[in-house]
Amino acid sequence: MTDKIFKIKSYKLLIGIEPSDKARRVHLDCFGDEGYLFIINFTAPGKERPSSYNPEMKLGFISRAIDQMPIFIDLLRSTKPIYAYMNNVHPFKNCLMASLEPTREAQLASV
Numbered sequence: 001m002t003d004k005i006f007k008i009k010s011y012k013l014l015i016g017i018e019p020s021d022k023a024r025r026v027h028l029d030c031f032g033d034e035g036y037l038f039i040i041n042f043t044a045p046g047k048e049r050p051s052s053y054n055p056e057m058k059l060g061f062i063s064r065a066i067d068q069m070p071i072f073i074d075l076l077r078s079t080k081p082i083y084a085y086m087n088n089v090h091p092f093k094n095c096l097m098a099s100l101e102p103t104r105e106a107q108l109a110s111v
Contacts, residue, residue: 013029
């Protein structure tokens with residue numbers, strides 16, 4: 001299993017139309033050190049694609065409904081530091097995190 005946590009250094013919101021198929025594209029690119037990239041793709045509700053993480057490309061991906069976009073933008077703007085978590089065996093766990101501290105449940109499980 002390969003997983004990666006990296007601190008997000010910068011982010012960019014991209015809104016546009018893909019010339020090849022005229023489809024609208026909305027995604028949030030989150031950049032870390034050493035070339036790591038976490039992409040959050042926003043789609044119509046019910047059209048989300050499976051999450052993924054490719055360790056060789058240093059690229060993680062999640063897809064969320066467009067109505068969740070303000071939540072992610074607010075998190076990136078107002079919370080520092082913010083981290084991306086990526087997992088290639090269980091990509092459904094890919095997420096943004098506001099802390100590296102374990103949850104109470106994780107602490108109790110390790111006792």
